[in-house]
Amino acid sequence: MTGLSRCLYCTRRTSPADGLAHAFPECIGKNDSTLPEGAVCGPCNGYLGSKLESQLVRYPQIALSIQMAGLPGKSGVPRKELGGIESGKAHGEEWSFRMGIPRPSIADGPDGTSQLVVEVPPGKGFSFLRFRRAIHKIALESLALQEGLEYVRSPEFAAARTYIKNPKPADLSWGFAEAPSGGPRPMHAVYFESGLREIVGVNILGTLFVVDLRNSGDLGALAVQQSVNFYGPEVREVPVLRLFAEGKRVTE
Numbered sequence: 001m002t003g004l005s006r007c008l009y010c011t012r013r014t015s016p017a018d019g020l021a022h023a024f025p026e027c028i029g030k031n032d033s034t035l036p037e038g039a040v041c042g043p044c045n046g047y048l049g050s051k052l053e054s055q056l057v058r059y060p061q062i063a064l065s066i067q068m069a070g071l072p073g074k075s076g077v078p079r080k081e082l083g084g085i086e087s088g089k090a091h092g093e094e095w096s097f098r099m100g101i102p103r104p105s106i107a108d109g110p111d112g113t114s115q116l117v118v119e120v121p122p123g124k125g126f127s128f129l130r131f132r133r134a135i136h137k138i139a140l141e142s143l144a145l146q147e148g149l150e151y152v153r154s155p156e157f158a159a160a161r162t163y164i165k166n167p168k169p170a171d172l173s174w175g176f177a178e179a180p181s182g183g184p185r186p187m188h189a190v191y192f193e194s195g196l197r198e199i200v201g202v203n204i205l206g207t208l209f210v211v212d213l214r215n216s217g218d219l220g221a222l223a224v225q226q227s228v229n230f231y232g233p234e235v236r237e238v239p240v241l242r243l244f245a246e247g248k249r250v251t252e
Protein backbone atom coordinates (compact mmCIF):
# COMPACT_ATOMS: atom_id res chain seq x y z
CA MET A 1 0.00 0.00 0.00
CA THR A 2 2.83 2.37 0.91
CA GLY A 3 3.70 4.59 -2.03
CA LEU A 4 0.49 3.72 -3.84
CA SER A 5 -1.99 5.59 -1.66
CA ARG A 6 -3.69 8.70 -2.83
CA CYS A 7 -4.91 11.62 -0.75
CA LEU A 8 -8.62 11.44 0.01
CA TYR A 9 -9.04 15.12 -0.84
CA CYS A 10 -6.61 16.11 -3.63
CA THR A 11 -5.79 12.58 -4.97
CA ARG A 12 -2.05 13.37 -4.83
CA ARG A 13 0.16 10.34 -4.18
CA THR A 14 1.04 10.10 -0.51
CA SER A 15 3.97 8.59 1.38
CA PRO A 16 4.64 7.74 5.04
CA ALA A 17 6.35 11.13 5.29
CA ASP A 18 2.91 12.75 5.03
CA GLY A 19 2.14 11.66 8.60
CA LEU A 20 -1.13 10.50 10.12
CA ALA A 21 -4.49 12.28 9.99
CA HIS A 22 -6.98 12.21 12.87
CA ALA A 23 -10.72 11.95 12.18
CA PHE A 24 -11.36 13.71 15.49
CA PRO A 25 -9.08 16.71 15.86
CA GLU A 26 -6.64 16.73 18.73
CA CYS A 27 -7.39 20.39 19.45
CA ILE A 28 -10.55 19.06 21.15
CA GLY A 29 -8.76 16.27 22.98
CA LYS A 30 -6.13 13.56 22.62
CA ASN A 31 -7.55 10.54 20.80
CA ASP A 32 -6.52 7.64 18.61
CA SER A 33 -8.93 8.15 15.70
CA THR A 34 -6.12 7.96 13.13
CA LEU A 35 -6.85 7.15 9.50
CA PRO A 36 -4.68 4.56 7.73
CA GLU A 37 -1.23 5.75 6.69
CA GLY A 38 -1.31 7.74 3.45
CA ALA A 39 -5.02 8.57 3.66
CA VAL A 40 -4.51 12.33 3.63
CA CYS A 41 -1.46 14.15 2.23
CA GLY A 42 0.60 16.47 4.41
CA PRO A 43 -0.55 19.74 2.79
CA CYS A 44 -4.25 18.78 2.97
CA ASN A 45 -3.86 17.60 6.56
CA GLY A 46 -2.13 20.86 7.45
CA TYR A 47 -4.81 22.93 5.75
CA LEU A 48 -7.69 21.07 7.41
CA GLY A 49 -6.09 21.42 10.83
CA SER A 50 -5.17 25.08 10.63
CA LYS A 51 -8.10 26.45 8.63
CA LEU A 52 -11.05 24.23 9.56
CA GLU A 53 -10.49 22.37 12.82
CA SER A 54 -9.22 25.53 14.48
CA GLN A 55 -12.79 26.88 14.10
CA LEU A 56 -14.34 24.13 16.21
CA VAL A 57 -12.98 25.39 19.51
CA ARG A 58 -14.37 28.89 18.80
CA TYR A 59 -17.94 27.62 18.55
CA PRO A 60 -19.68 28.85 21.74
CA GLN A 61 -21.01 25.51 22.97
CA ILE A 62 -17.69 23.75 22.37
CA ALA A 63 -15.57 26.59 23.81
CA LEU A 64 -17.70 26.59 26.96
CA SER A 65 -17.44 22.79 27.36
CA ILE A 66 -13.66 22.92 26.94
CA GLN A 67 -13.12 25.78 29.37
CA MET A 68 -15.59 24.61 32.01
CA ALA A 69 -13.82 21.27 32.20
CA GLY A 70 -10.36 22.84 31.79
CA LEU A 71 -9.57 20.45 28.93
CA PRO A 72 -6.03 20.73 27.57
CA GLY A 73 -5.23 22.04 24.10
CA LYS A 74 -2.73 20.50 21.72
CA SER A 75 0.10 21.77 23.92
CA GLY A 76 -1.16 19.53 26.74
CA VAL A 77 -2.25 22.28 29.15
CA PRO A 78 -5.65 24.00 29.54
CA ARG A 79 -6.10 27.15 27.49
CA LYS A 80 -5.94 30.27 29.63
CA GLU A 81 -8.68 31.81 27.56
CA LEU A 82 -10.84 30.66 24.67
CA GLY A 83 -13.55 32.75 23.04
CA GLY A 84 -13.45 35.17 25.97
CA ILE A 85 -13.91 32.32 28.48
CA GLU A 86 -11.19 31.62 31.02
CA SER A 87 -10.36 28.09 32.07
CA GLY A 88 -12.34 26.80 35.06
CA LYS A 89 -10.57 26.76 38.43
CA ALA A 90 -11.32 24.79 41.55
CA HIS A 91 -11.06 26.58 44.91
CA GLY A 92 -11.60 23.89 47.50
CA GLU A 93 -15.25 22.92 47.16
CA GLU A 94 -16.03 25.89 44.95
CA TRP A 95 -15.32 26.16 41.32
CA SER A 96 -15.29 29.21 39.13
CA PHE A 97 -14.60 30.48 35.68
CA ARG A 98 -14.74 33.94 34.19
CA MET A 99 -16.25 35.00 30.92
CA GLY A 100 -15.34 38.20 29.11
CA ILE A 101 -18.77 38.41 27.54
CA PRO A 102 -21.65 40.89 27.51
CA ARG A 103 -23.26 41.60 30.90
CA PRO A 104 -25.82 38.98 31.95
CA SER A 105 -29.38 40.26 32.01
CA ILE A 106 -32.18 39.45 34.41
CA ALA A 107 -35.67 39.05 33.03
CA ASP A 108 -38.94 38.49 34.82
CA GLY A 109 -40.45 35.15 33.97
CA PRO A 110 -43.96 33.92 34.69
CA ASP A 111 -45.15 32.98 38.23
CA GLY A 112 -42.78 35.31 40.02
CA THR A 113 -39.66 33.67 38.62
CA SER A 114 -36.54 35.49 37.48
CA GLN A 115 -34.34 34.45 34.63
CA LEU A 116 -30.64 35.14 34.44
CA VAL A 117 -29.60 35.19 30.80
CA VAL A 118 -25.96 34.84 29.78
CA GLU A 119 -25.05 35.14 26.11
CA VAL A 120 -21.89 33.53 24.82
CA PRO A 121 -20.90 34.78 21.37
CA PRO A 122 -18.45 32.86 19.16
CA GLY A 123 -14.74 33.45 19.69
CA LYS A 124 -12.77 36.08 17.79
CA GLY A 125 -12.16 35.32 14.13
CA PHE A 126 -14.86 32.65 14.02
CA SER A 127 -15.90 31.60 10.51
CA PHE A 128 -19.27 29.89 10.40
CA LEU A 129 -18.56 28.67 6.86
CA ARG A 130 -15.34 26.95 7.88
CA PHE A 131 -16.93 25.57 11.03
CA ARG A 132 -19.59 23.88 8.87
CA ARG A 133 -16.91 22.31 6.69
CA ALA A 134 -14.99 21.16 9.79
CA ILE A 135 -17.93 19.12 11.10
CA HIS A 136 -18.45 17.60 7.64
CA LYS A 137 -14.75 16.67 7.62
CA ILE A 138 -15.05 14.85 10.96
CA ALA A 139 -18.19 13.07 9.72
CA LEU A 140 -16.57 11.92 6.46
CA GLU A 141 -13.40 10.71 8.15
CA SER A 142 -15.36 8.96 10.92
CA LEU A 143 -17.24 7.16 8.18
CA ALA A 144 -13.87 6.20 6.68
CA LEU A 145 -12.84 4.71 10.02
CA GLN A 146 -16.07 2.75 10.23
CA GLU A 147 -16.53 1.62 6.61
CA GLY A 148 -13.00 1.82 5.24
CA LEU A 149 -11.23 4.42 3.12
CA GLU A 150 -12.45 3.04 -0.20
CA TYR A 151 -16.03 3.61 0.87
CA VAL A 152 -15.62 7.37 1.22
CA ARG A 153 -13.55 7.56 -1.97
CA SER A 154 -16.62 6.55 -3.98
CA PRO A 155 -18.22 9.09 -6.37
CA GLU A 156 -21.18 9.44 -3.99
CA PHE A 157 -18.92 11.39 -1.65
CA ALA A 158 -17.10 13.42 -4.31
CA ALA A 159 -19.19 16.51 -3.56
CA ALA A 160 -18.53 16.16 0.18
CA ARG A 161 -14.77 15.79 -0.34
CA THR A 162 -14.70 18.89 -2.56
CA TYR A 163 -16.89 20.85 -0.16
CA ILE A 164 -14.52 20.10 2.72
CA LYS A 165 -11.22 20.84 1.00
CA ASN A 166 -11.92 23.24 -1.83
CA PRO A 167 -15.55 24.42 -2.05
CA LYS A 168 -16.75 26.15 -5.20
CA PRO A 169 -17.87 28.83 -4.77
CA ALA A 170 -15.71 29.50 -1.72
CA ASP A 171 -18.75 30.49 0.37
CA LEU A 172 -20.63 27.27 -0.36
CA SER A 173 -22.65 26.27 2.70
CA TRP A 174 -24.20 22.92 3.67
CA GLY A 175 -26.80 22.60 6.40
CA PHE A 176 -26.39 20.89 9.75
CA ALA A 177 -28.57 20.06 12.72
CA GLU A 178 -27.57 20.50 16.33
CA ALA A 179 -28.92 18.88 19.47
CA PRO A 180 -27.68 18.23 22.99
CA SER A 181 -26.29 14.75 23.43
CA GLY A 182 -25.30 12.85 26.51
CA GLY A 183 -23.06 9.87 26.82
CA PRO A 184 -19.79 9.17 28.54
CA ARG A 185 -17.61 9.38 25.43
CA PRO A 186 -16.64 12.99 24.74
CA MET A 187 -16.13 12.45 21.00
CA HIS A 188 -17.72 9.88 18.80
CA ALA A 189 -19.86 9.54 15.68
CA VAL A 190 -23.26 7.95 15.15
CA TYR A 191 -24.63 6.90 11.79
CA PHE A 192 -28.14 7.17 10.44
CA GLU A 193 -28.91 5.56 7.13
CA SER A 194 -32.05 5.82 5.14
CA GLY A 195 -32.51 5.49 1.40
CA LEU A 196 -29.98 7.60 -0.45
CA ARG A 197 -28.88 9.63 2.51
CA GLU A 198 -25.73 9.26 4.50
CA ILE A 199 -26.41 11.11 7.67
CA VAL A 200 -23.73 11.22 10.33
CA GLY A 201 -23.96 12.65 13.83
CA VAL A 202 -20.74 13.89 15.36
CA ASN A 203 -20.77 14.19 19.13
CA ILE A 204 -18.34 16.80 20.39
CA LEU A 205 -18.27 17.27 24.16
CA GLY A 206 -21.99 16.83 24.66
CA THR A 207 -23.34 18.45 21.49
CA LEU A 208 -24.44 16.35 18.54
CA PHE A 209 -23.84 17.94 15.14
CA VAL A 210 -25.68 16.08 12.38
CA VAL A 211 -24.69 16.43 8.72
CA ASP A 212 -25.79 14.83 5.47
CA LEU A 213 -22.71 13.78 3.50
CA ARG A 214 -24.75 13.54 0.31
CA ASN A 215 -26.30 16.97 0.88
CA SER A 216 -29.61 15.54 -0.31
CA GLY A 217 -31.66 18.30 1.25
CA ASP A 218 -33.55 15.97 3.58
CA LEU A 219 -31.74 16.90 6.76
CA GLY A 220 -33.83 20.03 7.34
CA ALA A 221 -37.05 18.04 7.30
CA LEU A 222 -35.54 15.41 9.58
CA ALA A 223 -34.48 18.12 12.04
CA VAL A 224 -37.99 19.60 12.11
CA GLN A 225 -39.41 16.14 12.70
CA GLN A 226 -37.00 15.59 15.59
CA SER A 227 -37.51 19.15 16.93
CA VAL A 228 -33.81 20.01 16.89
CA ASN A 229 -32.03 23.15 15.69
CA PHE A 230 -31.27 23.25 12.00
CA TYR A 231 -28.87 25.69 10.37
CA GLY A 232 -29.72 25.66 6.67
CA PRO A 233 -27.26 26.77 3.98
CA GLU A 234 -28.83 30.24 3.94
CA VAL A 235 -28.21 30.89 7.65
CA ARG A 236 -25.19 33.18 7.72
CA GLU A 237 -25.63 34.59 11.19
CA VAL A 238 -23.46 32.88 13.73
CA PRO A 239 -25.46 31.33 16.58
CA VAL A 240 -25.05 32.89 20.02
CA LEU A 241 -25.29 30.47 22.92
CA ARG A 242 -27.88 31.53 25.51
CA LEU A 243 -27.65 30.12 29.01
CA PHE A 244 -30.59 30.49 31.34
CA ALA A 245 -30.83 30.14 35.08
CA GLU A 246 -34.24 30.38 36.59
CA GLY A 247 -35.13 31.14 40.18
CA LYS A 248 -38.07 32.17 42.29
CA ARG A 249 -37.83 35.65 43.69
CA VAL A 250 -37.60 35.72 47.44
CA THR A 251 -39.55 38.49 49.13
CA GLU A 252 -38.99 39.39 52.75
Ligand SMILES: [Zn+2]
Pocket residue numbers: 007008009010011012040041042043044045
Ligand atom coordinates in the same frame (compact mmCIF):
# COMPACT_ATOMS: atom_id res chain seq x y z
ZN1 LIG B 1 -4.16 16.16 -0.38
